[in-house]
Amino acid sequence: MVSIAVGIAVSTAALSTLVGCGSGDSTVSKTPEAAAPPPAVTTPSIAPTVGPPPPAPGPADPCAVNLAAPEIAKAVSELPRDPRSNQAWSPEPVAGNYNECAQLSAVIVRANTNAENPNTRAVMFHLGKFIPTGVPDTYGFNGLDPAGTTGDTVALRYSGEVDGLASIVRFRWNGNGVELIGNTG
Template sequence: MRDVWSLPRRAQPLILAIALAATVSGCGSGDSTVAKTPQVTTSATASITAPATPSAQAAPTSSGPVDPCAIDLASPTIAKVVSELPRDPRSQQPWNVEPLAGNYSQCAQLSAVIIKANTNGVNPTTRAVLFHLGQFIPQGVPDTYGFNGIDPAQTTGDTVALTYPSGINGLNTDVRFHWNGNAVELIGNAPGH
């Protein structure tokens, strides 16, 4: 015959587990272990905000005068001129106002920026836009389509050497444009780099 006490013996491990759980969950914020344990969210927040503080402090506190004759490919003049150009004849898309290359300067007798058609095409049309003393030269300029860069070794204050791919072993060909005092003239081709 079974003993009445056999049921409590089976329940004894269960009662012990419940009592242990109650003891562990009874730890409050006054417990020394909990009070000394740092919270994870506090340190994660500090590591996220820490990099932002040094970069804000690294910014210069005083800025010197801006050189008006420096190359400035972010000039609003470029964006305005490019946005007013007729669309690319090949893709019928407007031109992207961010230059691919250039030496635009308000002080240069002749400077240029290279732009591309605002298209997702594989080989978008490129062209040079020429400036005299920072002002767009709208007329009297030889064809400037297909140029993709400027050769600084052959470019001076009144001459711009524009490059285009020759298709031979990755070499470029340079075409030099010169401000003659009244207009832009083509002064010759030279092997590029």
């Protein structure tokens, strides 16, 4: 029985040697290969959530009030000089509602003088075009009354500096020209 046990032990040892050392084994095959660097871990960049870019600004609305319209400066340059100071008129409006779509719109300008209280006047426009003649006297007004101003009517306001009272005079486009239609005070 001892000889069987010794035989099994010798056979097991021989088998282990055969299995452990195969024909393909060599020193090179047992040397670990240089490991490739691990793939870079990238974290996705998170862009801020922003909607689409804003649309490019379109053309200006011709029916919006535009007190910087070149038609205003052109019209003011055609006015006769201020009768009180003999000065030209400043092309920068003090007030107004000029727009190309209104039957009647107006701007208030002042004499181009350093006087303490320069003279003022209203300049009227029909569909954005200066009305040079046929307009009632518009000197002395210093603002527009928004409540009385519509697409075909301009309500000009005069506020007295001494008494502080306001007076409103309304002008309307009648289809052919400007007419005075009301005076409140």
